[in-house]
Amino acid sequence: MSVLEKMMNIDRRIIFVFVAAAIVIPSIVRLNLPIKPSPMVVAYYKAIESLPAGSVVLVSSDYDPGSKAELLPMTLATFRHCFSRDLKVIGMGLWPQGIDLTYEVLRQAAKEYGKKEGEDFVMCGYKAGAAFVIVGLGQDLPGTLEKDVRGRDLKSLPLFRKHKIRSLRDIPLVVSMSAGNPGIDTWIVYGRDQFGFRMIGGCTGVMAPDFYPYLNTGQLEGLLGAAKGAADYETLIKRPGLACRMMDPQTVAHLVIIVFIVIGNIALLSSIIRRRRKA
C-alpha cells in the first residue's frame, strides 16, 4: 500500500487513539483560550437579566443523562444566574430521565445562594403527556403539576401562595433545556404562542440549527447551543465551571478532526493529480 493510499484509509483505531489523546491531554494541561460569548447567548443572558427581582422562572428539564455533558452545566449556570438575581425557580420536566440530575444541580445552586426549597424554588418532577401538560399548565399550573418531588401540595407552598401562580400566564419566562422532542419547539408551539410567556432555551449541538428560525422570529429570545453555549454563558455570569473546562479538550478534539480531514483531502488531491499525469 502506497503512502497516499495509507493516508486515504487511516485505520479508525488510529483516529480513535488521537481523539482520546486530544480529550485527555488538554483536560490535564490547560490552554485557557479566551471565550467570546455569541450573540444568541448574550440574548439568553439579557432575558434573565431583564426580569425584576422576585419574578418566577419555570425551567423545564427536557433531556436524559445521555445529554448530561452538554445540558447539565448550562442548567446549573441558569440556576446560579436566577438565584444571583433573586429570581424564584420552578423546576419540572417533560422527560422522566433528567429530573434527578436537574434537581441535584438546583439544590446545589440554591445552597450556594442560601435559597429555601418551597419558598425560593420548587422541583415538580416529571409529568407524562408532553403537549397536553403544557396546555394544562396554561389553564391550571398547580392543578396540573399537583405536587413537588417531596410530595407536598404545590398550592400549600409559599412560592405559589405568595406569587399567586395559577397558570403559565403568571410566569414571565420559561426555559427549556432540550435534547429532543418534547422540548423547546413543543413549548413554543403549545405554550409560548398560546399563553404569551417569554421563552429561552438550551440544547445539544446537533439540535441548535433547528432553532434559528424561532430565534429570528423572536419566539425564542436566546439559545445556549451545546457546551460552547454553556461556556459562553458561564463567562457572562462570571462563574466559569464545567463547560469552560470542557472547552480545552473540545478545541483540541476539533483540531484533530480538522487535521485528519485535511490529511484525507491532501491524499485525495494527490491521487487525482497522479492519475491525471498517468492518463
Place this chain on the structure above:
Amino acid sequence: MIFWKRTLPLAIAFCFGVLMLVIYFVPHQISRTIEDQMSRWGQIISAFALVVGLASLLNMHITRIRRRVAGWGYSAVTITALVVYTVLGFISAGSAKSDTLFGWGYNWVYVPLMSTMFSVLAFFIASAAYRAFRARSVEASILLVVAVVVMLERVPLGAYITDAIPQTAQFIMQIPNMAARRAIFIGIALGVVATSLRIILGIERAYLGGGD
C-alpha cells in the same frame, strides 16, 4: 364488530378533531373549560400509553427470547433490567434520592451508561468526518469548508484566530441554514395539516391497527 373497531373510533376521531380545532380559535370561557378538561384526559391517556408501550416492549422481547432470534441475549438483558429496576423502584417507594437503591442504580448505572453511549459518538463522528468530508465535487467541497468553519466556531479557537470565523459561521447558520430549515418546517407543517385532516375525515385509518 366493525362498529366497535372501526365506526366508533372514526366517529370519536372526527368529533374530537373538529372540537379541538374549533376551541383553539374561540377564546371563550366554555372553550377554555373544554380545553382544560381535554388536556387532563390527554395526560391520563398518555399515562395509559406508557402501560401499552411496556406491554408491547415485553411482548416483543419475550418473543425474541422464545424464538432464539439472533441477539436474543440483549432482549434478556432488557427484561432483566426492567424487572430489577421496577423492583428497586417499589423498594425505594419511587424515590430516586441517592441514598435509595433506585437512586443508586440511577446514579451509578443508568447515568454512566447513557453518558458513555453519548461520548462514544465523538469517536465515531471523528472517523466518519475523516471519511465523509472529501472534496470530490463542488457540493462536497462547499460542505467541507462549511463544516470546518462551523467546527472552529464551536470552540474558542475560532474567535481566537480571527473574528471572521464566528461571523462567517453566524452567517451560515442564520441565512442558508435558516432558509433550508424554514423550507423543511413548512413542508412538515403542511404534511401534519394534511395528515390531521385525513385522520379527522376518516381517510387515514392506519392508527386503527390491522386485522378485523
